[in-house]
Amino acid sequence: MxxxxxxxxxxxxxxxxxxxxxxxxxxxxxxxxxxxVHRDTSDNNANVKFEFTPENMERVKEIMAKYPPQYKKGAIMPLLDLGQRQLGWTSLPIMNTVAKMVEVPPMRVYEVATFYTMYNREPVGKYFLQLCTTTPCQLCGSNEILKTIESNLGIKVGETTKDGKFTLVEVECAGACVNAPVLAVNDDYYEDLTSDTTLKVLESLKIGNPLKAGPQSDRHTCEPKGGLTSLTSEPTGPGFMIRPDLLPFMISALQWVRRGAAQARPDKYDLDEKEFKRINAFAAQHLADAKDELEAAEKAEKGGMEVESVKAMHPELAEYNLDDYDEDQPQGQEATIFSNLKGLTYYASNREDPYITLRDDADEDQEDIMIQPTDNLLLAAKTEDDISHLEVYLYDESEENEAGMYVHHDIMLPAFPLCLEWMDFRVGRKSNMDGPGNYVAVGTFDPEIEIWDLDTIDNMYPDAVLGAQEKSKKKGAKKSKKPNNEYHTDAIMALAWNKQHRNILASASADTTVKLWDLTTQQCAHSFSHHTDKVQALAWNPIESTALATGSYDRTVAVFDSRAPDARATWKLQADVECLRWDPHDANCFYVSTDDGMVQYFDGRQGGTQPVFRLHAHDKAVSALDVNVTVKGCIVTGSTDGSVKVWDVNDNRPSMVTSRHVKSDIGQVFSLTFCPDAPFNLAMAGSAGKVNIWDIATNAGVRRAFEGRSTIVASARVDKEKIVAMASDDEPESEEEMDGADIDMDEVVDSDYEEESGEDV
Structure with a gap:
């Protein structure tokens, strides 16, 4: 028992x-x-089918392409996110579909989806409210925000409103403590909230017109609550989307000049009386502005305190007025750059000066500046340290298998250059001459557009300046940054010359406007303000001469007839616009590249439609794009990742032909452009401040891809791909410097490149 x-x-x-x-x-x-974790419901069980939309299937392919075949499972998380964005939550059918795509057991996907809280495994409302209630937000009043939301919507944390519009949850951290308290609505952050501003956000969501995301106070992003104390105005450099460490040497823009456009023997700059008065008038405005700025700076430095001058002075020195010898001219006398040269005799050239008996080497050898009919000019906007200038390269490819390039002359620029546009419409001193000219329009960080004559060497000042502002009558008054219809008020980011209406030049600016300039009157003819952020790119249609395409940092592209701008077609993008090009082989369509590495091809006749095709060209921003006007389907892209890629997009089926890693030579790629006379010669430049010309036809893959669409022969044998580059400044220039140096000056530069191709080369 x-x-x-x-x-x-x-x-x-x-x-x-x-x-x-x-x-x-x-x-x-x-x-x-x-x-x-899971219990079947009518809308969430294994028998419910889920399929990605055609648009998302294209995105699926792009995601899968980033992973090697043996590592497909690495795509689980982005595919789950894509499915959740399509359905609104992560259902069991989505998990099963992803498992099939990446070829893993469903349990492997379940493990991921149930571990990460960002995947909503139950349906949520149209607006998914995620309120941060951790310590920083709590100290700033998130508890009051929570009470306000619950009271207004009539729900508690973890619940959804009866109409299915709102779901409320608490999150551990939103990662925006400096703007606490923070409420995330789907992907948008509403910051610096109070009970009142929270109610405004909720009411705007209810009516389907959400307020602008970001701080709901007067703060700009995360600036101090008392306002800025250091940078109280927009800095003048280094520029938009350009890091300061790239500035010591860089080329920001390239532009070809076709053969025969340049004058065979360029003119030497002639400073006659008429030209003297012209540039003196131009410079007076800038000097007056600079003087006002200097006086304002000195006044601020002294803090309004007057410094008494020493009264006692020796009588013999008094007559020289040494106290005031460096003061500005008396009031009423206009200051100019030539104010101290009134009694000076000047001559148009050294040859006319009787006191100069030795002749310059340049005068003795005029052949050095001759431009042959077979020569191309290549323009490069270059910055070295704080000095910006326009370099005019002469590129000669007259002899077979040989090519040469050197700086023919250069032009000093007043500010950091952002864009170049060649044109043949005569302006300024030569406006009355017959025939086409040879000019370049330059856009810089200044709000003015300078037009320079490329057929004149040693120019002192541009032939025309578009958008020059008149000096304010009020002394010391600051120039307004507010956009207007007469001139730009911020940096010039893009230029486009109309080749059919030759007197029209279009400009895009950081002041959010696009302007059309009449080169005959040098005045603004029209101004358009359909963008809400900086306008980065624009291009005229090659067939419809009045159709203009514009792209902006507001992530939109617009196409409109400049005669009727209100009838616009608009496309919304997922990232900021970098480059914009019309298709010369189908004028109804255009290419646009963005800073997320994408190139998209749109039909310009149907606004708001999906792209004809989307190409994930690079992992970083596609900062350079060009379309070959001779070879159909040939486009080239360059990126800040330091690579240049050639693509075949024929039949709207893009495929990479070849790629070069050029970061070690030209740095991050900022500009690419095909030569108009030799369609396979590609000029490229970037953050290293060097210009290289790559003959892509010397690549076997390029010859095979475009054999039927050009004169190149796929079977032609080329021993080495050809890259023409400028010699380094460190290389010896004289025979004495070259003594003992084993250097082949004729050798084509090609050693710093790495190549990969879409085909076996």
């Missing part, structure tokens, strides 16, 4: 454990939900 009692006592815990397990497994659903 005693033994049986001991046996019963020993068995009791095991019996009780089994009983508890049976009770749990057979209890009501409310209890079992705490133990089971």
């Amino acid at each position: 005693f033994g049986r009692s001991l046996l019963n006592r020993a068995a009791a815990p095991a019996i009780r454990s089994v009983a508890v397990k049976r009770t749990i497994s057979t209890s009501r659903i409310a209890l079992s939900d705490k133990l089971f």
Whole structure:
């Protein structure tokens, strides 16, 4: 009896454990939900089918292409996110579909989806409210924000409103403590909230017109609550989207000049009386502005305190007025750059000066500046340290298998250059001459557009300046940054000359406007303000001469007839616009590149439509793009990742032909452009401040891809791909410097490149 009692006592815990397990497994659903992650419902079970939309399937292919075949499972998280964005939540059918795509057991996907809280495994409202309630937000009043939301919507944390519009949850951290308290609505952050501003956000969501995301106070992003104390105005450099460490040497823009456009023997700059007065008038405005700025700076530095001058002075020195010898001219006398040269005799050239008996080497050898009919000019906007200038390269490819390039002349620029546009419409001193000219329009960080004559060497000042502002009558008054219809008020980011209406030049600016300039009057003819952020790119349609395409940092592209700008076609993008090009082989379509590495091809006749094709060209921003006007389907892209890629997009099926890693030579790629006379010669430049010309036809893959669409022959044998580059400044220039140096000056530069191709080369 005693033994049986001991046996019963020993068995009791095991019996009780089994009983508890049976009770749990057979209890009501409310209890079992705490133990089971998933329970089938009518809209969330394995029998429900899920398929990605055609648009998202293209995105799926792009995601999968980033992973090697043996590592497909690496795509689980982005594919789950894509599915959730399509359906609104991560259902079991989405998990099963992703498992099939990456070829893993469904359990592997379930593990990921149930571990990360960003995947919503239950339906959520149209607006998914995620309120941060951790310490920084709590100290700034997130508890009051939570009460406001619950009271206004009539729900608690974890619940959804009856109309399915709102779901409210708490999150551990939004990662924006400096703007606490923070409420995330889907992907948008609403910051610096109070109870009142929270109510405004909720009401705007209810009517379907959400307020602008970001701080709901007067703060700009995360600036101090008292306002800026250091940079109280927009800095003048280094520029938009350009890092300061790239500035010591860089080329920001390239532009070809076709053969025969340049004057065979360029003119030497002639400073006659008429030109003297012209540039003196131009410079007076800038000097007056500079003087006002200097006076304002000196006044601020002195803090309004006057410094008494020393009264005592020796009588013999008094007549020289040494205290005031460096003061500005008396009021009423206009200051100019030539104010101290009134009694100076000047000559148009050294040859006319009787006191100069030795002749310059340049005067003795005029052949050095001759431009042959077979020569191309290549323009490069270059910055070295704080000095910006326009370099005019002469590129000669007249002899077979040989090419040369050197700086023919250069032009000093007043500010950091952003864009170049060649044109042949005559302006300025030569406007009355017959025939086309040879000019370049330059856009810089200044709000003015300078037009320079490329057929004149040693120019001192541009032939025309578009958008020059008149000096304010009020002394010391700051120039307004507010956009207007007469001139730009911020940096010039893009230029486009109309080749059919030759007197029209279009400009895009950081002041959010696009302007059309009449080169005959040098005045603004029209101004358009359809963008809400900086306008980065624009291009005239090659067939419809009045159709203009513009791209902006507001992530939109617009196409409109400049005669009726209100009838616009607009496309919304997922990233900021970098480059914009019309297709010369189908004038109805255009290419646009963005800073997320994408190139998209749109039909310009159908606004708001999906792209004809989307190409994930680079992992970083596609900062350079050009379309070959001769070879159909040949485009080239360059990126800040330091690579240049040639693509075949024929039949709207893009494929990479070849790629070069050029970061070690030209740095991050900022500009690419095909030569108009030699369609396979590609000029490229970037953050290293060097210009290289790559003959892509010397690549076997390029010859095979475009053999039927050009004059190149795929079977032609080329021993080495050809890259023409400028010699380094460190290389010896004279025969004495070259003594003992084993340097082949004719060798084509090609050693710093790495290549990969879409085909076996």
